[in-house]
Amino acid sequence: MSDEMHLKDALDTLKTTGVRITPQRHAILEYLINSMIHPTADDIYKALEDKFPNMSVATVYNNLRVFREVGLVKELTYGDAASRFDFVTNDHYHMICECCGKIVDFHYPGLNEVEQFASHVTGFQVNSHRLEVYGTCPECMAGESKKAL
Amino acid sequence: MSDEMHLKDALDTLKTTGVRITPQRHAILEYLINSMIHPTADDIYKALEDKFPNMSVATVYNNLRVFREVGLVKELTYGDAASRFDFVTNDHYHMICECCGKIVDFHYPGLNEVEQFASHVTGFQVNSHRLEVYGTCPECMAGESKKAL
DNA sequence: TTATTAATTTATAATTGTTACAAATAGTGT
DNA sequence: ACACTATTTGTAACAATTATAAATTAATAA
Incomplete structure (x- = not known):
């Protein structure tokens, strides 16, 4: 699906959930x-400060929260490091470089069995799960090997 | 394995890695x-303030970092909420209640295939992975149903 | 045991991501 | 155009964590 389509769909979602479409929201989504x-959040703030010199950081946070509540955006939390935000398209997991922080998406079929298993074992009602794989990206591996010389 | 054994092993690990065993470290590990x-970190700080009225919060954080670096402890990070610390025994995953925050351990065999798969697809060198399942615990479900009445 | 030395603790200040708040602004329906 | 409410903005507050420097202490060897 194209990016324009995603944006259109997202705006439709906002409209049907009764969330006003402001220029700031449009730009953040885009x-x-x-x-x-x-x-x-800060990346977004900085990226849009040319177009919206007066926009407040609070606006970015507010709207990311709105988007999350409506289900358009996922928040990836990392301790006291800044959260990262991911536009929800299809399900995927994240491969994270421990050296440079890069995040790469990858698809992996059917981990629903884990949810079922966990639910059965713990007695919880399961809603979702989060899987991340940590390692070193090819670029950083190249850098490391250079350092070793 | 018994708790006393775990503690003994942990202290041995510290000794062999050249980390001094202070009363504070002993207490935190215990x-x-x-x-x-x-x-x-704050739970620990509060729990030990009877035994160590003068201990600083920084000490707790410092030592949790040391333990993490030595591999005795895992840090579970959650956005701007406080990190939680988990003494490393055998591998397990966490089931987290979105209602009350309770964390329950569960075991699940072999997700190494995911690491292999991710490595193959992304070209990363894989070190580890993190899986968490989110839902509602039985107690909270009971509470919710009561509320609904 | 004691003296030495480097690691550790402590107290406090600073930092950072995020949220709360109140006032100003801008859409929306009448 | 008017009134009403959502949204934005600017700023202050907050909480978890880390940096710093001075005081203390554990491990080691004499």
Whole structure:
């Protein structure tokens, strides 16, 4: 699906859930959809400060919360490091470089069995799960080997 | 394996890695091993303030970092909420209640295939992975149903 | 045991991501 | 155009964590 389609769908979702479409929201969504870097709130703030010199950081946070509540955006939390935000398209997991922080998406079929298993074992009602794989990206591995010389 | 054994092993690990065993470190480790609640740094700080009225919060954080670096402890990070610390015994995953925050351990065999798969697909060198399942615990479900009446 | 030395603790200040708040602004329906 | 409510903005507050420097202490060897 194209980015324009995603944006259109997202705006439709907002409309049907009764969330006003402001220029700031439009821009934040657009940036999120086009961005491949899983940006932080601050990334977004900085990226849009040319277009919206007066926009407040609070606006970015507010709207990311709204988008999350409506289900358009997922928040990836990392301790006291800044959260990263991911426009929800299809289900995927994240491969994270421990060296440079890069996040790469990958698809992996059917981990629903884990949810079922966990539910059975713990007695919880299961809603969702989160899987992340940590390692070193090819670029950083190259860098490391250079350092070793 | 018994808790006393875990503590002994942990102290041995510290000794062999050249980390000094201070009373504070001993107490923090002991508390971590006995605790079932995956405590925050503040939980630990509060739990030990009777025994160590002068201990600083920084000490707790410092030592949790040391333990993490030596591999005795895992840090579970959750956005701007406080990190929780988990004494490393055998591998397990966490089932987290979105209602009350309770964390329950469960075992699930072989997710190494995911690591292999991710490595193959992304080209990363894989070190580890993190899986968490989110839902509602039985107690909260009971509470919710009561509320609904 | 004691003296030495480097690691550790402590107290406090600073930092950072995020949220709360109140006032100003801008859409929306009448 | 008017009134009403959602939204934005700017700022202050907050909480978890870390940095810093001075005081203390554990491990080691004489």
